[in-house]
Amino acid sequence: MKKTKLGLPYTYQKCPELFDDFDAPDDINEKNAVVEKLLRQQGVKTVLDHACGTGAQVFFLTQHGYKVTGADFSQDLVNIARAKASKEKLDIQFIDGDMRTLKVAQFDAVITIASAVGHLTKKGFEKALRNINANLVKGGIYIFDIFNLQAMNDKTVAELAMFRNLKKAELQIYTAQCSSIDRENGLLTSYDVCMIQQKAKPPTIINDNFTLQIYTSKEIKEVLNRNGFEILNQYDMKGLDFLEDKSLSILTVARKK
Ligand SMILES: C[S@@+](CC[C@H](N)C(=O)[O-])C[C@H]1O[C@@H](n2cnc3c(N)ncnc32)[C@H](O)[C@@H]1O
Structure with a gap:
């Protein structure tokens, strides 16, 4: 495996x-x-x-x-x-x-x-x-x-995508997430991008991915x-x-x- x-x-x-x-x-x-x-x-x-x-x-x-x-x-x-x-x-x-x-x-x-x-x-x-x-x-x-795992077809995996933005104190936070599936091994991977901006300063950009065993x-x-x-x-x-x-x-x- x-x-x-x-x-x-x-x-x-x-x-x-x-x-x-x-x-x-x-x-x-x-x-x-x-x-x-x-x-x-x-x-x-x-x-x-x-x-x-x-x-x-x-x-x-x-x-x-x-x-x-x-x-x-x-x-x-x-x-x-x-x-x-x-x-x-x-x-x-x-x-x-x-x-x-x-x-x-x-x-x-x-x-x-x-x-x-x-x-x-x-x-x-x-x-x-x-x-x-x-x-x-x-x-x-x-x-x-x-x-x-059995419900993870192309449509449902695409529908896991999320875009969010949030204002928290002085911070403006934007996140985007989408997923992919390795059906053979039951591995659901999420890909995230998060931008955190304070006032008009350059944002901190976080790129991340993590996998769940399903x-x-x-x-x-x-x-x-x-x-x-x-x-x-x-x-x-x-x-x-x-x-x-x-x-x-x-x-x-x-x-x-
Ligand atoms: C999606 S969060 C769910 C937290 C909470 N049940 C909720 O609904 O908000 C998953 C949680 O599992 C915890 N976790 C992952 N692996 C763990 C482990 N081996 N032992 C204890 N906690 C673990 C993470 O730290 C995280 O808090």
Whole structure:
């Protein structure tokens, strides 16, 4: 198999202060509401968000009465989450750590939302699954989403393109992103250009690309089965029935065997 470095988007490391503007999509709370409904159906009370970023799901679920712990291996993003919790006077534990290795405690559920597992190689995903399993109580629930390889035809990949501009304090920020797919290896690559301009000074221009490992629903079922989980159901990101060649993402609900 071709060796490809997966990598992380520039906002995670070089401009974490832009993460909430560029990496938290407008419909994030609709997705969070779908995740919350699935957790509620399973009677979950305690949740470990094992790729929490700046806390999009952590804060949403806390507001809905869950006891949530957030963890992420990006210290910068976790520090933003901590600052938000402190500003809102919320008692939430955030931990710096890697979902492949960090053990916190045993939770009713673990979540990794917004294609976070796509940053892992296939081997890394299997390691993360075994670690997630160890962070769950017996019969605990794992919920995660990832882009659906089977739905990545030329049209859907072209439609992933995004152009955005944003004014933030004295900064004017323009970004463009488009994607390509290596179907044979399940590798979805995003190409980004970001221009950040302050007043009339020459802009800082960032060129970046990163690759996500994506899967078919069959591959997801097989990898979960191999690593101590049974699949309860798969949905699209609206919580509707998953359609193999149409749903852009696979939202999986699995139970620790
Ligand atoms: C698209 S962001 C999603 C963050 C958050 N769930 C949200 O919806 O805003 C993906 C996150 O996965 C985290 N991540 C990637 N690989 C990781 C790993 N091995 N361990 C922990 N976090 C990881 C990144 O740092 C980033 O915060």
